Amino acid sequence: MSQWSKMAKRLSSTYTSKSIPSKSHFHAPIPDNVFPKGYLLNGIHAGVKKKPEVLDLAVILSQKPAAAAACFTRNAFKAAPVVVSQQVLQEGGGRARGIVVNSGCANAVTGSQGMQDAWAMVRATDALHETPASGGLSETLVMSTGVIGQTLPIDKILTGIKSLPPARLGSNFASWERAARAFMTTDTFPKLRARTFTIRGKEYRLAGMDKGAGMIHPDMGPPAPAGQLHATLLGCILTDAPVAPRSLQSALTYAVERSFNSISVDGDMSTNDTIVVLANGAAAEGQPEIDEAKDKEGFEIFREELTSFAAELAQLVVRDGEGATKFVTVSVEGAKSYADAHKIASRISTSALVKTALFGEDANWGRILAATGSVPLSAPLDPTRVNVSFIPADGTAPLALLVNGEPEKVDEARASEIIGQDDLEIRVELGLGNESAKYWTCDFSYEYVRINGDYRT
């Protein structure tokens, strides 16, 4: 079909839609002193993306060796940077000093050239440190996001990395923000957050940035055992708390399951999903490391803090999901197991019918129920025990839609009022046990179809 007849075909009918409201209010300045100590970073335009003003390369260096942990996509087609970062982590025994990220090209399904390029990014970043690594091991984790199946413009990227020695990096808000901007692809705002927390009177800081927008339905796990080597949600979290590497991985795996692995924009799992955490201990010279084996209580405080921070970063990805006009929390309660609750929450969160009903602001609980019932569970559902309700985000009264498997006479005006809000919660109670899970999702709009029907054109 010619481009002309194609265009004619497209123009022959039109759809009108809600405009996608600006999401820039989710990004705001953060005071410099909330950022963790001992990190230097920057974001630049290296030339992966065509537009000259758009940042596409970030370098993050820890001023001292840090404990490092990561969770990577479980996709069988792992991108080269995923494979390389896994290897760096394993060979380095959970220690690292840097992170390098490019956007615009995913370096996925790029064969041996892709592997060479990912390693070249690692080595160029390693070379930025003023002191070389002990033992000559690589100390940089690498992440890429963008189009699949194209090789990186590696010369431009290496030139970019070399232009970022520590003297060209910074530690204030502006530096953090530039790094966060370099993560972005179809994101509409940089996703950057920071907070402080306290363990036994000692204050630490956490900062993190991530990116998402599409192909967002992560399922990430800790690095696979060596020998299984073979890899777009990207994120990194940096803290100045001192954490033992094994405990850092344990805390991250737990946190990722309840944050990044519990979000969905479109139900599609990427080949590049990666979350990295560094803990350099810069706020605690001489303090003992947080270690699960030695101080369970201190570890659990850190794990909860990391989980809640990861959930905050993960939710930003859903807020900025491609074409999203609503932010929806799906809570499944009263399950026999966390896995059952998580599976149902995931199914509701990915149902095209539920998501288009949310876009249409239609309180169509039948679709929620059909999605719930379609999941094979460890313990069979009893429809007569199931409750479904809408919880408005403004704190007003919940609205029961289904009680003990029977539909309520729903006040449609009230239902429209709740579903007309930008934030809401769908709560499903199974009445089978005490386990629960939350998922965060968005609606499915004309704009989603436009973005993804026209992505490469």
Place this chain on the structure above:
Amino acid sequence: MSQWSKMAKRLSSTYTSKSIPSKSHFHAPIPDNVFPKGYLLNGIHAGVKKKPEVLDLAVILSQKPAAAAACFTRNAFKAAPVVVSQQVLQEGGGRARGIVVNSGCANAVTGSQGMQDAWAMVRATDALHETPASGGLSETLVMSTGVIGQTLPIDKILTGIKSLPPARLGSNFASWERAARAFMTTDTFPKLRARTFTIRGKEYRLAGMDKGAGMIHPDMGPPAPAGQLHATLLGCILTDAPVAPRSLQSALTYAVERSFNSISVDGDMSTNDTIVVLANGAAAEGQPEIDEAKDKEGFEIFREELTSFAAELAQLVVRDGEGATKFVTVSVEGAKSYADAHKIASRISTSALVKTALFGEDANWGRILAATGSVPLSAPLDPTRVNVSFIPADGTAPLALLVNGEPEKVDEARASEIIGQDDLEIRVELGLGNESAKYWTCDFSYEYVRINGDYRT
């Protein structure tokens, strides 16, 4: 939000799209003598739907008791007609004389009232026969489709059924077509097919009708054991071949797995999915029944015929999928097991990113690959063995996109030519074994979002 501000919000941006071409050419007259003997049927407007000219009730009677089999949704929230039809089949030992179908209301999540109503439809249809059933058993299978959570206008339906004694039913094309029209909800054409087949020189006939459009991702199995009692793809297949009830169920279960359980419009499983088959033997008075235990070869001829016919009916549902502009066959070959191949084909067929790329006519094989790699399998994928290609429906040369895990230099003009066609096949070869599966799916369009964002309003 007020209806006014909502409308204003909707109108603030517009999306242009390909028009959805008319699909009426998929429906055409069939000669009267191709329809199976011994069935009387009709479709009328009973009043479930508001518009007076729209058919919403079908009655199908076999003039003699027939072997009956069915596959029902595996959704935990089974609609009342599903529960009732299962019970009728079990109590009747796989024999039945009639089918009653309404559209416009699914009689799902309707509690005890829904069960009473479904039974009332069964009994009213039972009473249409000139000779009562032996032993007073119910002999009617019931199916409903439409909105979930509303009770049936049962008085109108019973009045409608009573108005359809055998004298008001017919056996010519017009009667079959009226019955098929009464199945329709958001379908744009009636789905009716008939064919003849031969076993050992004896000719038999098969006819069938079905409906679909949305909430189409069936997973149906044979009736659950009694005690699990507890609702939209509907279809029925009628034959004048003589088949033993147990063999009919065995053939149907096999056929459904390779037809209706291998289609997806939107990935959502309904509470009402039901496929019913009747075999009345009217073409073969005195002939022995087709029986798997007694004549494997004859049975296998029948099973293959039923499977290919079921696939034809199932594919019509995808052709008429809500908002669909393309018909796409997803073939997964070289798997270790049929289940692995089927899971990958299902994942590709439900990927929002693959489906929007198809709508946008973008040969984005990266999305196909990401979907393939996201499926947990019994045997791990080896990315270096995976091939992906597009097979045009016009018989011209296939286009390789990925060969042994490495991207081909794709002729984009040729890729656009293939993906610009209304029919195409995506073929994924895993290189792990000899098992294969096919799935049929459609693209994801603005029109899909419109239909499902505005369904109840």
